[in-house]
Amino acid sequence: MSSTIDLAVIPGDGIGPEVTTEALAVLHSAVGGGVAIAETHYSLGAEHYLETGEILHDETMERLARHDAILFGAVGGDPRDARLAGGLIERGLLLRLRFAFDHYVNLRPTRLFPGVTSPLSSPGEVDFVVVREGTEGPYVGNGGSIRVGTPHEIANEVSVNTAFGVERVVRFGFAQAAARSCRLTLVHKTNVLVNAGSLWQRTVDRIAPEFPGVNVDYLHVDAATIFLVTDPARFDVIVTDNLFGDILTDLAGAISGGIGLAASGNINPDRAFPSMFEPVHGSAPDIAGQQKADPTAAILSAALLLEHLGHPEAATRITTAVAADLAGRGSERRSTREVGAAILAAVER
Amino acid sequence: MSSTIDLAVIPGDGIGPEVTTEALAVLHSAVGGGVAIAETHYSLGAEHYLETGEILHDETMERLARHDAILFGAVGGDPRDARLAGGLIERGLLLRLRFAFDHYVNLRPTRLFPGVTSPLSSPGEVDFVVVREGTEGPYVGNGGSIRVGTPHEIANEVSVNTAFGVERVVRFGFAQAAARSCRLTLVHKTNVLVNAGSLWQRTVDRIAPEFPGVNVDYLHVDAATIFLVTDPARFDVIVTDNLFGDILTDLAGAISGGIGLAASGNINPDRAFPSMFEPVHGSAPDIAGQQKADPTAAILSAALLLEHLGHPEAATRITTAVAADLAGRGSERRSTREVGAAILAAVER
Numbered sequence: 001m002s003s004t005i006d007l008a009v010i011p012g013d014g015i016g017p018e019v020t021t022e023a024l025a026v027l028h029s030a031v032g033g034g035v036a037i038a039e040t041h042y043s044l045g046a047e048h049y050l051e052t053g054e055i056l057h058d059e060t061m062e063r064l065a066r067h068d069a070i071l072f073g074a075v076g077g078d079p080r081d082a083r084l085a086g087g088l089i090e091r092g093l094l095l096r097l098r099f100a101f102d103h104y105v106n107l108r109p110t111r112l113f114p115g116v117t118s119p120l121s122s123p124g125e126v127d128f129v130v131v132r133e134g135t136e137g138p139y140v141g142n143g144g145s146i147r148v149g150t151p152h153e154i155a156n157e158v159s160v161n162t163a164f165g166v167e168r169v170v171r172f173g174f175a176q177a178a179a180r181s182c183r184l185t186l187v188h189k190t191n192v193l194v195n196a197g198s199l200w201q202r203t204v205d206r207i208a209p210e211f212p213g214v215n216v217d218y219l220h221v222d223a224a225t226i227f228l229v230t231d232p233a234r235f236d237v238i239v240t241d242n243l244f245g246d247i248l249t250d251l252a253g254a255i256s257g258g259i260g261l262a263a264s265g266n267i268n269p270d271r272a273f274p275s276m277f278e279p280v281h282g283s284a285p286d287i288a289g290q291q292k293a294d295p296t297a298a299i300l301s302a303a304l305l306l307e308h309l310g311h312p313e314a315a316t317r318i319t320t321a322v323a324a325d326l327a328g329r330g331s332e333r334r335s336t337r338e339v340g341a342a343i344l345a346a347v348e349r
Numbered sequence: 350m351s352s353t354i355d356l357a358v359i360p361g362d363g364i365g366p367e368v369t370t371e372a373l374a375v376l377h378s379a380v381g382g383g384v385a386i387a388e389t390h391y392s393l394g395a396e397h398y399l400e401t402g403e404i405l406h407d408e409t410m411e412r413l414a415r416h417d418a419i420l421f422g423a424v425g426g427d428p429r430d431a432r433l434a435g436g437l438i439e440r441g442l443l444l445r446l447r448f449a450f451d452h453y454v455n456l457r458p459t460r461l462f463p464g465v466t467s468p469l470s471s472p473g474e475v476d477f478v479v480v481r482e483g484t485e486g487p488y489v490g491n492g493g494s495i496r497v498g499t500p501h502e503i504a505n506e507v508s509v510n511t512a513f514g515v516e517r518v519v520r521f522g523f524a525q526a527a528a529r530s531c532r533l534t535l536v537h538k539t540n541v542l543v544n545a546g547s548l549w550q551r552t553v554d555r556i557a558p559e560f561p562g563v564n565v566d567y568l569h570v571d572a573a574t575i576f577l578v579t580d581p582a583r584f585d586v587i588v589t590d591n592l593f594g595d596i597l598t599d600l601a602g603a604i605s606g607g608i609g610l611a612a613s614g615n616i617n618p619d620r621a622f623p624s625m626f627e628p629v630h631g632s633a634p635d636i637a638g639q640q641k642a643d644p645t646a647a648i649l650s651a652a653l654l655l656e657h658l659g660h661p662e663a664a665t666r667i668t669t670a671v672a673a674d675l676a677g678r679g680s681e682r683r684s685t686r687e688v689g690a691a692i693l694a695a696v697e698r
């Protein structure tokens with residue numbers, strides 16, 4: 001365990017910088033005196049692109065690759081800005097990092113903390129983890145169009161799924177389940193997406209005997225959304241494809257108090273590249289710079305970062321502080337800074 | 350307007366026959382003396398396949414094609430039965446009918462009826478329609494696998510989207526919105542699925558000026574799931590791709606009282622082929638034959654059928670009767686037959 005964390009910070013656009021500031025303050029406090037954190041800030045995102053023309057240079061990638069981990073705020077500009085159309089920044093920056101740094105596990109814990117209001121009238125105990133595949137599926141960018149703009153336009157999207165890619169994330173899902181409540185749910189759409197679905201199902205079936213204590217079940221993605229609102233307590237670990245995971249984790253965030261609380265880790269478990277930790281929410285340009293954003297998701301992402309880097313006690317200090325703050329949140333609105341300061345104070349107690 | 354409806358009935362598997370029986374009784378009563386309904390029952394589904402080896406013969410298709418409409422129960426056998434794996438019946442029967450009969454509009458109204466409990470604590474007014482594309486997207490079955498069962502397996506799924514296919518369903522969505530509360534929401538994932546997403550977005554933008562009274566907005570599919578649980582009242586008409594529509598409508602069913610109430614129409618608006626009406630729920634083999642299923646979704650599907658065939662008053666008689674029954678439902682459990690009889694009695698009043 002190194003005594004210095006060499007951290008890359010990408011605050012990004014919109015509310016990204018605001019929430020990242022709070023996450024960094026909490027991070028420093030949580031690791032305490034024994035561990036130093038060396039921060040290198042990278043100016044990247046929609047704003048940076050519009051100013052400089054850079055989305056992500058190869059040299060920047062090389063520099064990022066040398067850090068221990070990346071703390072990521074949020075990227076994305078005005079959704080109506082034509083210069084950014086088609087997810088230019090999301091794909092050129094966020095997805096490029098996930099793919100280049102082989103973040104094949106997109107880990108998204110969902111927990112309804114005591115004191116947090118769910119839009120569900122009786123949510124029950126919500127405490128599960130979505131293990132979303134991060135480097136395959138419909139995210140590979142292998143589609144294409146012909147005859148664009150004509151009445152004969154054809155636009156294809158290709159979902160690519162490999163035995164290599166599915167096996168490693170399924171194995172990670174089983175390991176998570178074994179370390180939690182031993183229930184793994186594969187979510188896919190095997191009755192329609194028969195090629196990919198069959199690969200996922202066979203992979204789960206093949207690996208299951210290696211984890212005899214883990215109970216395995218399967219849900220179609222459509223049915224999974226039903227259970228997320230009628231019986232979220234049924235879930236412990238969900239393992240799923242990149243796109244299904246994207247959809248399910250926004251819904252999971254919503255039922256557990258909003259994506260202002262939802263943290264995520266883009267993880268390379270092999271440690272070949274730095275992993276990257278980010279709130280599930282976006283850059284929310286409409287409320288940027290107004291101290292309105294909830295920094296909790298960014299702060300919890302910092303806890304995932306510490307967990308990943310081998311500082312579980314420091315991670316627990318953060319989640320405990322967040323839980324304490326959430327338990328006491330009333331209806332009064334606090335600024336980003338106030339929420340950050342309250343959690344920081346709880347960490348320091 | 351013909352005075353005889355030449356109806357094909359596919360009761361199917363599991364709870365399909367039970368709910369279809371109730372829907373037919375209500376259908377006959379709702380049309381009254383002026384319209385005769387000639388029913389032709391087709392034995393199709395998982396059970397029929399396991400007995401006879403037929404999923405759907407070409408001659409059966411030709412006979413089905415000659416009817417005015419199809420009332421469909423539910424198909425699908427025991428999910429663990431290996432002889433039915435990979436959605437054999439769903440694809441060979443249900444999807445084959447949707448594709449062959451060019452059901453390019455999969456119409457799925459969502460309404461939280463007074464008296465019905467939602468899992469959301471404050472759902473607000475839920476009354477929207479999902480116009481799901483029915484003949485393209487990842488449902489086309491154009492994927493494939495190589496090196497199956499080896500560590501080098503690659504499984505691809507291809508989503509095919511055409512200007513022709515997108516335009517006609519988008520136009521239908523606009524027309525629906527114009528006839529309702531004039532709000533159309535395109536749901537897609539334009540920041541990742543850039544080829545298909547761009548086609549959908551450009552098509553909506555191009556057709557919008559033809560419907561100047563309709564307000565248009567856009568949501569990524571992940572964000573749409575959030576709004577479905579935090580502010581479903583924001584929706585009037587959603588137009589979306591086949592797979593996103595599949596996912597969103599199960600969630601929509603769940604927030605509006607369960608898919609036991611969710612009706613759907615697989616519609617060919619050009620009337621080149623018979624349209625097909627079915628509950629969104631499946632065959633639920635676990636409760637089949639026990640009179641436990643709620644026939645309401647099947648009954649509301651019959652109302653959509655009447656609407657489509659030009660009998661709006663008869664359709665309204667059914668929805669009014671359903672609303673009356675739902676408003677008075679207590680906590681006591683009624684059998685499929687009892688619910689059907691209660692709605693039938695309300696139609697006859």
Ligand SMILES: CC(C)[C@H](C(=O)O)[C@@H](O)C(=O)O
Nearest residue numbers: 090091094246280540541571
């Ligand atoms: C911004 C977008 C590309 C991204 C995704 O689709 O993965 C986001 O929705 C997420 O979930 O992290």
Ligand SMILES: CC(C)[C@H](C(=O)O)[C@@H](O)C(=O)O
Nearest residue numbers: 191192222439440443595629
């Ligand atoms: C059974 C299945 C193929 C079908 C679909 O995915 O369309 C069902 O989920 C539905 O929504 O009608």
